Amino acid sequence: MKTKAVRLYGKSDLRLEEFELPEITDDEMLAKVVSDSLCMSSYKAALQGGDHKRVPDNVAENPVIIGHEFCGEVVKAGKNVAHLAKPGDKFTVQPAMFYKGSLEAPGYSYPFYGGDATYIIIPSEAFETDCFLKYDGEAFYHGSLAEPMSCIAGGAHVNYHTKFGSYVHEMGIKEGGKMALLAGVGPMGLGTIDYALHASRKPALLVVTDIDPVRLARAEALFTIEEAKKQGVELHYVNTAEKDEAYVMELSGGTGYDDVYVMAPVKPVVEMGDNILGMDGCLNFFAGPTNTEFKAEFNFYDVHYAATHVCSNSGGNTQDMREVLKMMGEGRLEPSVMITHVGGLNCVPEVTLKLHDIPGGKKLIYTQIDMPLTAIDDFAELGKTDAMFAELAKIVERSNGLWSAEAERYLLKNAKPIG
The missing domain is CATH 3.40.50.720 (NAD(P)-binding Rossmann-like Domain)
Structure with missing residues (x-):
């Protein structure tokens, strides 16, 4: 299967590319990514390239997919992990696997495992370390924001x-x-x-x-x-x-x-x-x-x-993620307050490298669509000439100006596919 993904090749060298994924093994899963929230940690990794502790030294020859705050759906499960999830199940991941003491993590270290992609391969170590989490929530972006919220819990x-x-x-x-x-x-x-x-x-x-x-x-x-x-x-x-x-x-x-x-x-x-x-x-x-x-x-x-x-802590653990997912499900946490911008996979390379300079809060990416990074506060103005943004403006107004599950559903149905 082909995927489109943003890959890191070196310092400040991010490229949106289409390439073929290999066949999964019995211990892996093929998955569709739907949402990924951009993190300052990705900005730091993009600036440092191979000098970053989690990024391989040979990243120029073996580029990695960036993004580690993602949520999506299982497409296919290898026979040894099929009991963990079936096709169509939603999932999120804990990127801090510390597999056998290694700092390797999705979004930093893997050629086929990261959040800023249309399709990915989840490797065996994600299951061995209990860092693959089935997710039953309504909105994909809640699953994405479980990772930063887990850092807060941690x-x-x-x-x-x-x-x-x-x-x-x-x-x-x-x-x-x-x-x-x-x-x-x-x-x-x-x-x-x-x-x-x-x-x-x-x-x-x-x-x-x-x-x-x-x-x-x-x-x-x-x-x-x-x-x-x-x-x-x-x-x-x-x-x-x-x-x-x-x-x-x-x-x-x-x-x-x-x-x-x-x-x-x-x-x-x-x-x-x-x-x-x-x-x-x-x-x-x-x-x-x-x-x-x-x-x-x-x-x-x-x-x-x-x-x-x-x-100090540089992340949460799987227990922290389960805690915040439970709190979200109970309505005790509302991560929408963190989101100020929404965009498609096409804008990720430029936005990631400028993340430090873009005002506002979290930048939420929907990897299956093509859309410039857009501030939620600008929806109403853009809606004067664009029917999609006009409707999005109405939707977020009903949720006190915040991104919502309703807004996500509408965007995924009406935005231009990444193509």
């Missing part, structure tokens, strides 16, 4: 706290504690707010900072202070271009914060996070830098006498 689980006199670490954010989310209204920040408000373990205080007033206003409209109160959380939004670090510290009652998330790899943001940690405070360095020499100062006096500490 972030909450990787935080830890201690007790004086004990060497046992209590994993997770401090229940009923004080939490700060710095540079926290990007797409992953919005997902973290959603998770913090609706997971079983919640903080009592959540302070979200950023310097972008437009993004802060959108976050506050999506996750209101009143709604947070209903969840038992005191929520504050702070523009740190207008309010200083002392104000953020004051909101904690002067004690500092139990859990501080740093959502941007910016030296002053990291150092502010360190400064506002309370006793036994945990700083989660969530956003990975592209600069391999990135450094920031950390107060080691407080490490010694206040038990402050740092943790």
Whole structure:
């Protein structure tokens, strides 16, 4: 079977190509990809090429398919994995397989296994590591966004706290504690707010900072202070271009914060996070830098006498994905808040390389269609001359301006096929 896919050949070298997939083995599956959400990790891999830890050194001779936040349907299953899914079943994947200790992952390392493609081959190691997940949800994009949401769940689980006199670490954010989310209204920040408000373990205080007033206003409209109160959380939004670090510290009652998330790899943001940690405070360095020499100062006096500490995670695990899929199914998480743009497979090479410079949140790709990357906010204007966008504008208006399962169904039925 032929597939169309975006393949990485080297630094900033992405190509949309059509090529033949080999026949699957008894331990593999042939699958159709429907949606893939673009990730800054793909941008970093595209910039670094073979220098990236997950990308093969010989990528120029053996290109890999990019994209790792994808959802689709099984087309054919080899006989040894046929019991796991049948043709037509929806699926999503956990890309962090760590197969036999390897960092290889879809979207970085495989010639036939990645999200930005029409058809792919799911290899045996995805099944051996329990990283293939059947998905029963209505919308494909929920399956795609389960991966970034699993990273957020993993972030909450990787935080830890201690007790004086004990060497046992209590994993997770401090229940009923004080939490700060710095540079926290990007797409992953919005997902973290959603998770913090609706997971079983919640903080009592959540302070979200950023310097972008437009993004802060959108976050506050999506996750209101009143709604947070209903969840038992005191929520504050702070523009740190207008309010200083002392104000953020004051909101904690002067004690500092139990859990501080740093959502941007910016030296002053990291150092502010360190400064506002309370006793036994945990700083989660969530956003990975592209600069391999990135450094920031950390107060080691407080490490010694206040038990402050740092943790991080570069992804979630399969258990995290199952958790967030369950929460989505129960209506406790709505990942649509992360999505600001929608496009087709044709736009992936250009958009991935410019991802750092395109404003807004998640860029959602439908791999079976041909469509330029389009902001949801632009649907109404485009609808003045395009009937498809006119209808999409009406659909998203009914869902408070957010992408929805109804919008997905309409787009897949009416958009131009990738051809």
